[in-house]
Amino acid sequence: MPSNKSVSNAPITQFINCRILRDHKIQREDLWVREGKILDPEKLFFDEKGFADVRIDCENRIIAPGFIDVQINGGYGVDFSLASGDISGGVALVAKKILEHGVTSFCPTLVTSPSSVYSQVLPQIEVQNGGLSGAGVIGVHLEGPFISEEKRGAHPPKFLRSFEAGVTDLLEIYGKLDNVAMVTLAPELANSGPVIQELVRRGITVSVGHSMADLSQAEEAVIQGASFITHLFNAMLPFHHRDPGIVGLLTSDKVPPGRRVFYGMIADGIHTHPAALRIAHRAHPTGLVLVTDAVPAMGLPAGRHTLGQQQIDIQGLHAYVAGTKTLCGSIATMNMCVRHFRQATGCSVEAALEAASLRPAESLGLDHRKGTLNFNTDADFVVLDDALTVQETYIAGQQVWKK
CATH class of the missing domain: 2.30.40.10 (Urease, subunit C, domain 1)
Structure with a gap:
């Protein structure tokens, strides 16, 4: 005894x-x-x-296991990329509301913004455990501004940046990285290699996305330590049989042994055709991570809303940059994505649930603690x-x- x-x-x-x-x-x-x-x-x-x-x-x-959303820009009128107002209160409001979608941990995501936004917003987002007051904050996901102009999607072009001086640029724009869990960047930008290595050294997951990279550039990024793809198929070169681009990472033989590439999918029935979801899942099932990429208008009625520096229109289940047909995030909830993913791919219930729990936890190196019922x-x-x-x-x- x-x-x-x-x-x-x-x-x-x-x-x-x-x-x-x-x-x-x-x-x-x-x-x-x-x-x-x-x-x-x-x-x-x-x-x-x-x-x-x-x-x-x-x-x-x-x-x-509780769902983990590694890419969510806000919701219920709260925009994580806006420096005005009560930032920690806004994060807390979204954290509380997404409990009803089964989300127990999340990464508040900031889209491309002026450096003044990062210096005001980042210090106010606290990494914390979840509880009665809301889902836990794992860390921030910084999506941009180090991305491709051609594949910027809804990101405002005037704030895009490149790595003139490598890591120095990154720290100059973001400031401290203590509470950052993931950074999305375009790996074809000059000097991205040392930046990827430094982020990985600090325990931050590097994701390739909003990018014109060909497959060899994407593979080079993975060799440097990148391990995630931001919303596969969206904001990247389309798959081509002679150069599959970033999509080719799903079956690449250049991924170092013992490493896995994860990829986010917005399974809202709008961002990705069900056939494309099926192709990705069948090619690389253990890398698929469901993300909502939800915008501040999630949970609000149709009409005009904001996302960072942009105006957006909500029409039905679509979120567009105002006055265009450019998609900018979704208004889907994680539980909707799980159900749509299962229905679209015909995958097992287990695979659908793990895509929202185990896989995101693995992608952030948290599966010893979260994402399982071990x-x-x-x-x-x-x-x-x-x-x-x-x-x-x-x-x-x-x-x-x-x-």
């Missing part, structure tokens, strides 16, 4: 009558939680002679019905939202 010191007196919750997603399979098993972590029941019985203090009947629903990981999870509609959201074992 271990000494009592190792035995916690904190209450134990047992979730019964559920099917849980573990080891890539949905299996009939109970889920045990204590002190915000997932417990190994075997150890509990044999080492501690422990039992559950609280039992929760899940009524045969599915329990999956023992000793954070007890962040969602309870879903068979139609994959979110019924409840839990963070650190505590119910933070219920339908």
Whole structure:
């Protein structure tokens, strides 16, 4: 019997009558939680002679790891790329609202902005755990301004930058990078190699995107340490059989052994044709990461809204740069994306749920803590019905939202 010191007196919750997603399979098993972590029941019985203090009947629903959104620009009228107003309050509002979509962690994303915006906004976004007040903030995703003018999409051209002096430019524009989780850049920009290496050295995921790169330039970026592709197919050269461009990374033989390239997909039924979703998923299923790329108008009625320095029009499920047909982000929610992805690709329920949980966690190097229901990981999870509609959201074992 271990000494009592190792035995916690904190209450134990047992979730019964559920099917849980573990080891890539949905299996009939109970889920045990204590002190915000997932417990190994075997150890509990044999080492501690422990039992559950609280039992929760899940009524045969599915329990999956909480969803993680690595690209979200705002929502409910909040624009992460605007320096005016209460920035931390805006992040908190979105964090609270996205609990109902099953999102337990996210990366507030800033689109290309003037340097004054980064210096005002970045210091006010705090990396923090989620809870009753909202989803956790993993770190910021900086999308631009080091991107291609030709593939800028909705990014305002006058604020685009190149790497004249490499890393110095980056620090000059962004300032400190302490709370940054991901940076999207165009790898064909001169001097991008040392920048990629420095970001990776600092533990930041580098994503290639908004780019005219050919396949060899994209492969070179991966060799330097890039490991993600921002919204595959959107804002990059279209696939061509003689030079597949960035899309070719999905089946490249130049990816170093033991490394994997992840890619974001906006599965909103608008940004990517279902056939393109199927091609990507079948070519490289374990790299697919669902992102919403949601804009501040998510959760708001149709009409004119903003995204960073741009005006945007919401028409139905489409978000356009005002007065054009250029798509700029989506108004989809993560639970919608999971369902659409499953329907469009015919993939398993497990694969659809993992594309919103395990894969994003892996892409950020967080899968030892998040994105799974493995023992000793954070007890962040969602309870879903068979139609994959979110019924409840839990963070650190505590119910933070219920339908």
